[in-house]
Amino acid sequence: MNPVRRLRSSSRTPFLQVVKTAVAVVAAVLLCELLIRGPFPTFAAIAALLVVQPSINQSFVKGLERSAGVLLGVVLATGVHVLLGDAVWIVLLVVVLAILLAWALRLTPTSATQVGISGMLVLTTGVVTPNYSADRILETLVGAVVALVVNAVIVPPVLLEPAHLAVARLARDTAAAFERIAVGLTEGWDHEQWHQALLQARALRQQHGRTEAALTSARDSLAMNPRGGRHRTILDRDVAVAEHLRVLVTRVTGMTRAVRDNTAPDLRADPMVGRIATEVARIGSDVRRLGAQIESERLTPGELAEGPEDTALEHALTAPLAVVRPNSRHWVLIGALLEDVRRVREELLGEDD
Template identity: 30%
Template structure:
């Protein structure tokens, strides 16, 4: 018996996850809109209402308020077009093509934005089930019911906060960057064919796709924090995650350049190890501490509890200090290597410069500086918006009959 209830228990444990919450909200909004439409519409199966509710219930409250009007415009425009076509010609192959063309044009006219295709989708759905003009207006009522229910659900039942999935995506990205550093370190002391070095370069290039996916998750999290009454410091959370991802993106680019440098170095040493044994050990030690620092940095920017943040910051500072000591030892060894092999000084110098850039980007001081710059930029934007609002208010007061100012300011 306990095994039979295992799936239910897993669902109950996950009931706070954003995906589960959003699924329940969308289902509830569709059902409620259908029940209301059954009472107010004369249609026996008013499916347009739950359809519209599903379209309007957005993932975040911010996206609902910013895109809800355009989405409603697109649905209503499509329904009205379908009403006209159903009254005149009904559904044929040529009327279907004509209504799609007209819907896409009308979508531009009503400024539906990215929801222009939904004008055609709504029109086709309504045209397929609406053959009689007398019942077509019920579709408009159902559309308005679904839109109203969808908007009310997002206002009364605030959408979930997607910070958790975004934090997990950032942590996974840092884990893949650490794995790349570990793979590179494992090959430094041995003979590395060009093909193997190029494989690491391709692995570094795949980080670009990972960053794009993390950026999409972060944008969703940023929208979920905006205008959300359950979040007190939404701006700070957004900026911490965004600046943190920017840092990891820079580090990923530098790691890709380092892999390019190692690949070029492998071409110059087709039968020998990439580096001398002492240099290889020093670079392995540097990359090992850098890998832990990358992971600690991700834990720092995604920590939601101050104690966890303090521990992550202390661990990050310790690893960076140790990595810089390893970097200094590596610089001394590379200097001797350059004297022995002056033709490779550019590649060795590039490895050192790239390591310096990663350590600098991961530094706590750099992170605080970048965060303060973003906070200042946001404050300036807010002041500019408020200044425009004050100027507009002043113009409106001046335009009133009793609001004229005398030359003396009385």
């Protein structure tokens, strides 16, 4: 693998975040120039660079981590300098002590790194400057606060759309998995065809994991966000749909595996199998309509506020299937499929066990 490729991300940072980072750095430096007379406010610029994050909640956390690391590092370096003086080996000692202190306190990687960096900078560039330690702490706080304010004021990020579309895609692909079962039962697929269908069904589990991660990011972007209130309703609905889809993904995977493991050339000849295929096709239709409904919902603020609250579907499912005389050859598979259809039906209709 080309090592240069590791330097590049698979996706580009939104340009708005780049602009906000630049504005935060400039504002933090200019404010420190007014408040603190001294050398270039490096700590403020670094804090602003690190604190502007994809969400306000992440910015707040980064600000706390950065400030805590600087405070510990500056206090540690100042105390060691007062006790032991100024020498090269003192700098090395402070770095080692900073590493041990971060480990003992179980600090996050950001705070742990900042303790050592701050302590080293204090001893190498600040020991001859009056009030250097206090000024560096103040610089960091100014940079962190400015970055947090800039991130909150200039179009606070809302990561709802990627999560919304991820839920819609998961519903669509889950519907396709049910439809494959219906087609396979109708056409009489062989073992290899069912195996390929099973691989596609199993891939839904990873897709559901990615959808959950997108929903977590969306929820995180709404925390402490002044724009978050009007978006939370649709996010809560997406989270509820994703939970239903988690159950359906498990069911469709189990159904596909059951058919793959127990399929036979004469399976399609059983009348009950045809009825099951029809019901599974209706399940796929319902789930596909659910995905289309989610995808069609607009995420603009006005339409969110005015959107309909009732998102119930008119289901295509019929009454539960009943077997009068079980097939002596395929009764295990048919029974398993009937039970899965019953459970999926309950999940879609919201019926109690």
